[in-house]
Amino acid sequence: DTEVTQTPKHLVMGMTNKKSLKCEQHMGHRAMYWYKQKAKKPPELMFVYSYEKLSINESVPSRFSPECPNSSLLNLHLHALQPEDSALYLCASSQEGAGTDTQYFGPGTRLTVL
């Protein structure tokens, strides 16, 4: 089973709200990723967690705060977002987070910031 689940599927929030996106995988993978995808563009990497430690932060603004409570879960906390942050947020996981491990993606959370 190569399933990554994400909740919620859709999220609408105001610029002063605080919300969280959740991602879960039960494949025993030790690396998890957050991507942002704008319409008609490929996904852009935001964060990588490897063995529950943040290994890559692609200079993402601090209004996005990732958290990896355990090896199966990945959260993305959102605060004081801007309308231009509206996008599809994708979670992915892979075996180790190194080498050329295949990344498996979730269905995404479609975020709208008003």
Add this chain to the structure above:
Amino acid sequence: GDSVTQMEGPVTLSEEAFLTINCTYTATGYPSLFWYVQYPGEGLQLLLKATKADDKGSNKGFEATYRKETTSFHLEKGSVQVSDSAVYFCALLMYSSASKIIFGSGTRLSIRP
């Protein structure tokens, strides 16, 4: 730096037509190569992959062969269906300490009944 170039879309075909979506790459080493598919309103699904030269990845009637001499990984299908309408992303992953996928720009495919 490393990069992936895909043919520009949109590509529109009739059902049962032959499909080719071109993908070429530039890499300093020996990457693994992937095709991902994104159906409308959904996330990315791994379609197929190849990890070394001359490997052929295949899935759901789609095929792609890792050609080191032409640095290409073209996606083909002999007879497309309406359900194949989606955006297709070619991608590479270099062996390194960090798994940073490099995606092509994506090719939108529309199949007419």
